[in-house]
Amino acid sequence: SMFGIMGGAQCLFVTFGAWLTDEFDFGASRIALVGFALGVGELVSSTSSARLTDRIGKERSVVLGAAMMIPSALLLAAFDSSLIIGLIGLAVFIIGFEYGVVSMLPLATQLVDSAPGKGFGLVIGVGTFGRGVLTIVATSLYEDHGISGAALAGIACAVLSAAAIAGFSRGKRW
Numbered sequence: 001s002m003f004g005i006m007g008g009a010q011c012l013f014v015t016f017g018a019w020l021t022d023e024f025d026f027g028a029s030r031i032a033l034v035g036f037a038l039g040v041g042e043l044v045s046s047t048s049s050a051r052l053t054d055r056i057g058k059e060r061s062v063v064l065g066a067a068m069m070i071p072s073a074l075l076l077a078a079f080d081s082s083l084i085i086g087l088i089g090l091a092v093f094i095i096g097f098e099y100g101v102v103s104m105l106p107l108a109t110q111l112v113d114s115a116p117g118k119g120f121g122l123v124i125g126v127g128t129f130g131r132g133v134l135t136i137v138a139t140s141l142y143e144d145h146g147i148s149g150a151a152l153a154g155i156a157c158a159v160l161s162a163a164a165i166a167g168f169s170r171g172k173r174w
Helices: 002-013 016-024 028-056 058-078 083-109 116-145 147-169
Strands: none
Touching (some): 002 083, 016 083, 016 147, 028 058, 058 083, 058 147, 083 147
């Protein structure tokens, strides 16, 4: 699940700057402003996730985060030539990612009985691997299909993440 959620986010992390430059003629300072705004959204999402995750459960929260990524990336793919709609899609995608990944961290510590650090390290390592793999995939898709290609890869990864966590949780009471 961490492979999918981190890889999916990476699809847009590594391509949104090029998209803003290619489609809207953004320079480095304007891209930095967008990055800063996305960072604020991530901060709000990660700090507020504790309240909601504890209330609805870790597994549901991961699925919710991944589920937020899907329609928002579809929005970005469908309206890739609209700055405002595209940025809204990108922001919601990143907020969903952050909420899902932060909600997954406590699950990681429960993965290996009596070795929470090992489970955490494995999950983070798999996520990092996902980011590496999807960096190559997403940039290639961007070059061939624009931000829409990268967004569709992000959707596939979010679906993978939600399915993996649902499979992991099977038999647990949600």
